Amino acid sequence: MPRDRKPMTKRTDRKRGPRRGGARSFVLRKKKCRFCTDKNLKISHLDQQLLRRLTTERGKIIPSRFSGTCAKHQRKVSKAIKRARNIGLVPFLAE
Numbered sequence: 501m502p503r504d505r506k507p508m509t510k511r512t513d514r515k516r517g518p519r520r521g522g523a524r525s526f527v528l529r530k531k532k533c534r535f536c537t538d539k540n541l542k543i544s545h546l547d548q549q550l551l552r553r554l555t556t557e558r559g560k561i562i563p564s565r566f567s568g569t570c571a572k573h574q575r576k577v578s579k580a581i582k583r584a585r586n587i588g589l590v591p592f593l594a595e
Contacts, residue, residue: 531567532568533568533569533570533573534568535569535570535573535576536570536573543573543576543577543580544580545579545580545581545583545584545587545589546584547580548584548589548590551577551580551581551589551590554567554577554581555581555590557594558593559590559591559592559593559594561577561578561581
């Protein structure tokens with residue numbers, strides 16, 4: 501025996517969008533890779549200042565979505581940071 505079902509209607513009580521208390525929308529500006537724009541800037545495992553700017557205070561590598569580096573240069577940055585860690589220029593973990 502089929503049950504008595506309510507007719508399907510649109511739910512208008514859902515909150516969506518910034519006017520109804522939902523998530524706020526914003527315009528995301530695409531970050532430019534600093535290594536692509538400045539050709540004189542080289543990635544080296546000996547450049548401690550550059551590598552410190554690309555790591556967090558805890559010693560983790562900053563992802564490309566936060567730093568804005570392209571995939572090609574992000575691979576070079578991560579390799580340079582790992583090399584600098586192995587020689588002892590950049591710490592593995594912050595104390």
